[in-house]
Amino acid sequence: MQKVPFVTGYLTEHFGDDDYATLAGYRRRGGYEAARKALTEMSAEQIVELVKNAGLQGRGGAGFVTGLKWSFMPKGNDKPKYLVCNADESEPGSFKDRLLLERGPHQIIEGILIAAKATGAEKTFVYIRGEYAHPADVLERAIEECRAAGILGAKCLGSDLAHDVIVTRGAGAYICGEETGLLESLEGKKGQPRKKPPFPAQFGAFGMPTTVNNVETFSHAPHIVKNGAAWFRGFGTEKSPGATVFGVSGLVQRPGLYELPLGTRLDEIVFQHAGGPLPGRKVKGVIPGGMSMPILPVSQLDVPMASEFLRERKTLLGTGGVMVLDDTVCMVRVGCVITYFFRDESCGQCTQCREGTGWLNKIMQRIERGAGSLADLDILLDVAGKMEGQTICAFADAAAWPVQGLLRHFREDFEAHITHGKCPFPQSFEL
Ligand SMILES: Cc1cc2nc3c(=O)[nH]c(=O)nc-3n(C[C@H](O)[C@H](O)[C@H](O)COP(=O)(O)O)c2cc1C
Numbered sequence: 001m002q003k004v005p006f007v008t009g010y011l012t013e014h015f016g017d018d019d020y021a022t023l024a025g026y027r028r029r030g031g032y033e034a035a036r037k038a039l040t041e042m043s044a045e046q047i048v049e050l051v052k053n054a055g056l057q058g059r060g061g062a063g064f065v066t067g068l069k070w071s072f073m074p075k076g077n078d079k080p081k082y083l084v085c086n087a088d089e090s091e092p093g094s095f096k097d098r099l100l101l102e103r104g105p106h107q108i109i110e111g112i113l114i115a116a117k118a119t120g121a122e123k124t125f126v127y128i129r130g131e132y133a134h135p136a137d138v139l140e141r142a143i144e145e146c147r148a149a150g151i152l153g154a155k156c157l158g159s160d161l162a163h164d165v166i167v168t169r170g171a172g173a174y175i176c177g178e179e180t181g182l183l184e185s186l187e188g189k190k191g192q193p194r195k196k197p198p199f200p201a202q203f204g205a206f207g208m209p210t211t212v213n214n215v216e217t218f219s220h221a222p223h224i225v226k227n228g229a230a231w232f233r234g235f236g237t238e239k240s241p242g243a244t245v246f247g248v249s250g251l252v253q254r255p256g257l258y259e260l261p262l263g264t265r266l267d268e269i270v271f272q273h274a275g276g277p278l279p280g281r282k283v284k285g286v287i288p289g290g291m292s293m294p295i296l297p298v299s300q301l302d303v304p305m306a307s308e309f310l311r312e313r314k315t316l317l318g319t320g321g322v323m324v325l326d327d328t329v330c331m332v333r334v335g336c337v338i339t340y341f342f343r344d345e346s347c348g349q350c351t352q353c354r355e356g357t358g359w360l361n362k363i364m365q366r367i368e369r370g371a372g373s374l375a376d377l378d379i380l381l382d383v384a385g386k387m388e389g390q391t392i393c394a395f396a397d398a399a400a401w402p403v404q405g406l407l408r409h410f411r412e413d414f415e416a417h418i419t420h421g422k423c424p425f426p427q428s429f430e431l
């Protein structure tokens with residue numbers, strides 16, 4: 001098995017054991033006991049209350065309160081209800097869901113069963129990015145084991161709940177991670193986000209009431225049912241309870257996955273767990289939550305990794321994908337890479353997004369070539385400002401924020417290109 005450095009907590013405790021991804025291995029460690037309790041001893045309302053009290057927030061990027069989301073599903077059985085497990089993991093810098101799928105597939109299925117009881121859903125669609133062929137195979141094997149053992153099917157774990165899980169593979173588009181783009185793609189259409197309202201709880205997959213949750217969000221549920229809300233709140237901060245799996249990448253000694261409580265300081269993650277910068281280098285800036293989250297300079301890494309603290313520094317937790325950049329890196333080139341990605345991935349429905357992402361990339365490249373002017377910096381901020389909060393989905397905001405962050409903290413890199421008429425960072429990565 002491939003070795004990935006990681007610090008373990010309750011989610012990843014057994015991820016080093018080769019048999020944990022099998023049904024027998026999972027059950028040997030108490031697996032499916034929480035689902036049995038939820039399915040046979042608890043009402044849907046009790047599960048929703050428990051998860052609400054635990055304060056679990058979705059780990060797919062937006063941080064919505066999970067118990068509250070589950071409570072939005074309509075009651076009654078006049079229409080079939082669905083769950084969607086979002087395994088698109090399309091945010092650059094995020095790779096935690098891959099590990100959870102490869103090493104803990106039964107933990108996800110157990111979380112899905114608990115959510116199914118809470119919402120009354122009869123089926124779950126797992127939407128997984130096409131590039132994750134191996135994780136998809138691992139999950140499909142685990143689902144087959146569950147069907148054969150009666151954990152999934154007409155009477156899940158011997159209870160009244162009927163539930164099945166179906167894996168659908170995507171084709172690798174960032175926008176299919178956005179929940180309504182995902183739903184369109186799941187239905188076999190172009191992955192273009194839907195206007196909201198109606199929200200998925202009213203009109204979701206195939207027009208039916210649907211709840212979409214991230215892979216990691218489901219993975220927390222068995223631990224909450226097993227150990228209780230107070231236990232869960234023993235990790236993390238008051239407003240952001242629990243742990244999460246931080247994915248650290250970039251120019252550090254030990255890139256990898258680190259399960260740590262929310263609220264762990266960013267400098268602890270970068271310098272202690274990930275071993276700090278490469279020999280002879282200094283950290284210049286860190287993107288804290290996947291590529292769409294605004295960068296922080298090295299002087300601001302003393303921040304607890306929880307949304308309420310990151311927001312004070314004009315950034316967010318996102319998916320916890322920590323990307324470390326050192327003093328060789330040209331921040332204008334970083335801007336070129338980021339804006340190229342968003343230009344390429346925009347679905348094109350909204351003018352502000354389709355045109356804005358193109359212009360951000362065009363101007364960024366002009367500055368990188370040494371052909372920019374100081375007025376270009378104002379234009380970048382003007383375009384980014386006009387993309388925020390104007391569009392069908394949050395993609396346009398996600399494209400604007402990193403540009404604003406780079407200019408907020410690394411304006412001198414941009415000005416140096418303009419003054420020197422070329423890139424002043426000869427050691428930086430090539431475009
Ligand atoms: C452009 C864009 C891309 C997204 N990509 C993902 C993704 O890859 N995986 C994911 O779980 N959520 C992604 N989301 C968030 C989802 O829309 C949705 O909020 C999430 O799946 C809900 O799950 P949660 O409540 O458990 O976090 C994305 C959102 C946007 C705007």
Ligand code: SF4
Nearest residue numbers: 347349350353391395
């Ligand atoms: S914001 Fe961008 S990605 Fe989202 S719907 Fe509009 S054009 Fe498509």
